[in-house]
Amino acid sequence: MTRTAAVPTRPAARRRPTPTETARLLPASGGPTYREHLDRVGPLPAAGPGLIQEVLESGLRGRGGAGFPTGRKMVAVRGRRGPAVVVANGTEGEPLSAKDRVLLARNPHLVLDGLVAVGAALRGDRIIIAVERARQDTVAALRHALVERPDHGPVIELVQTPSRYIAGQETALVRWINGGEARPVFGNRIYERGVAGRPTLVDNVETLAHVGLIARFGAGWFRLIGPPAEPGSMLVTVTGGVDRPGVYEVPIGSSLTQLLGQVGARRVQALLVGGYFGTWVGGERIAAVPLSAEGLATVGSRPGCGVIVALPDDVCAWAEVATVAEFYSAHSAGQCGPCVFGLEDIARAVRGVLAGDPEAEAAARHWTAMVKGRGACHLPDGAAGFVESALDVFGGEIADHRLGRCQRPHHGYLPSPAPGDWR
Ligand SMILES: Cc1cc2nc3c(=O)[nH]c(=O)nc-3n(C[C@H](O)[C@H](O)[C@H](O)COP(=O)(O)O)c2cc1C
Ligand code: SF4
Structure with missing residues (x-):
């Protein structure tokens, strides 16, 4: 009997990132092309309903803001009759967030892989990626990526949404895709x-990028970093009074203080965690806080979409708070009473605090309590949570304004972009 000499096998196409590697979404090397992407992580295995179980076991939570378990959302859609539609939400309406567009520029195929895999797991026959129309650099990067993908893959529709904060809220996005206005x-x-x-x-585009890796390497691999209740890495946009602002990928549960050291934060008065939809945390309370939902809950906050603004101690906090209160008022979709009137009342009360009006603090507390939990979407909750946390953290400065003692400059770390069209 003749024996054939052992033929050396080709290196496995599936290359496994080293378990300790935390640069999962923003690779340390290689560019955004399809070839470079395949060299990094190998081809996407064919996905089926088994992926839903894998995502459930991974413990992945959405990275768009609310942190809902992604697997449970998949189960909810899978249990319905008829073919599903899957939408990647890359609209990123949060004014200071840059993580989604950085991800789409540096690793677009990982997001598209996640979208394709979820589409296959849900037997979806329509898959869509949405980005804001004003971000033409992201649109161009995605068009390029879509052309590069193999012809045998599913068709991915690219849609461009209006520039409105609320346009990224999921019911507004769906209504707009259906030909309506981008209102919830x-x-x-x-x-x-x-x-x-x-x-x-x-699903948020970052969430889908994680799915693109879970589909390849499994739930066990995903859980190698991060706490058991909140595994994985997350993208954070760090800005404000820091020397090295930007988008960073960190393991969930890592130290907030360490991150601030890494970005060169100057003397911090307070942090705005979670962006405009988030809350202020006083500088003295952040020392032992891990960057996780569980850790931040101990100081009344949550990661949200991962925006962290470091407010230095030499600027007027109430000027920043007033800008964001105006932003909320300007961005109401004008459909629900509490939002239309309440957000304007909140903005007026915050202007009053800034101007030293002695009645203003009570008015701000009254109006934030009035709007909470009301409205078709959570916009009023976002405004109320933001202003209430400011009242708690910057309570001492209210008296300074009342007595005309606040000499701190108005820096303008927090912008208030004007709303665009509804279509
Ligand atoms: C006012 C408002 C604005 C939102 N904007 C965005 C956004 O820009 N991008 C995003 O992914 N999710 C946004 N969301 C959350 C979406 O409604 C939805 O929960 C999310 O896209 C789901 O993705 P995830 O489960 O992967 O986090 C917003 C929600 C609200 C209430
Ligand atoms: S709560 Fe405000 S933003 Fe949300 S739908 Fe109602 S009016 Fe529009």
């Missing part, structure tokens, strides 16, 4: 009836 819909359960009346899943 009251009580709309998109997992039952979303795009074209079909069961629809909307």
Whole structure:
């Protein structure tokens, strides 16, 4: 009997990132092309319903702001009748967030892989990626990436949304894709009836990039970093009074103080955690706080979409708070009473605090309590949480304004971009 000499096998196409590697989404080397992407992580295995179980076991939570378990969202859509639609939400309306567009520029194929894999797991026959129309550099990067992908893959539709904060809220996004205005819909359960009346899943682009890796390397690998209740890495946009602002990828649960050291934060008066939808945390309270939902909950905060603004101790905090209160008022979709009137009342009260009006603090507390939990979307909750945390953290400065003693400059770390069209 002849024996054939052992033929050396080709190196496995599936290359496993080293378990300790934390640069999962923003690779340390290699560019954004399809070839470079495949060299980094290998081809995407064919995904089926098994991926839903894998995502459930991974413990992945959405990175768009609310932190809902991604696997449970998949189960909700999978349990409905009819073909599903999957939408990647890359609209990134949060004014200071840059993580989604940096991810789409540096690793677009990982996001598209996640979208394709979720589409296959849900037997979706329509998959869509949405980005803000004003971000033409992101649109161009995505167009290029879509052309590069193999012809046998599913068609991915690229849609460009209006520049409105609220346009990224999932019911507003679905309504706009359906040909309407980008305003939220009251009580709309998109997992039952979303795009074209079909069961629809909307996931943030960062969430989908994690799915692109879970589909390759499994739930166990995903859990190698981060605490058991909140595994994985997350993208954070760090800005404000720091020497090295930018988008960083960190393991969930890592030290906030260490991150501030890494970015060169100057003497911090307070942090705004979670962006405009987030809350202020006093500088003295951040020392032992890990960057996780569990850790931040101990100081009344949460990671949200991962924006962290370091406010230095030599600027007027209330001037920053007033800018954001105006932003909220300007960005109401004008559909619900508490939002239309309440957000303007909150903005007026905060202007009053800044101007030293002695009645203003009580008015701000009154109006934030009035709008909470009301409205078709959570916009009023975002405004209320932001202003209430400012009242707690910058309470001492209210008296300074009342007595005309605040001499700190108005820096303008927090911008208030004007709203665009509804279509
Ligand atoms: C006012 C408002 C604005 C939002 N803007 C965005 C956004 O720009 N991008 C995003 O991914 N999610 C945004 N969301 C959250 C979406 O409604 C939705 O929960 C998210 O896209 C789901 O993705 P995830 O489960 O992967 O986090 C917003 C929500 C609200 C209330
Ligand atoms: S709560 Fe405000 S933003 Fe949300 S739908 Fe109602 S009016 Fe529009």
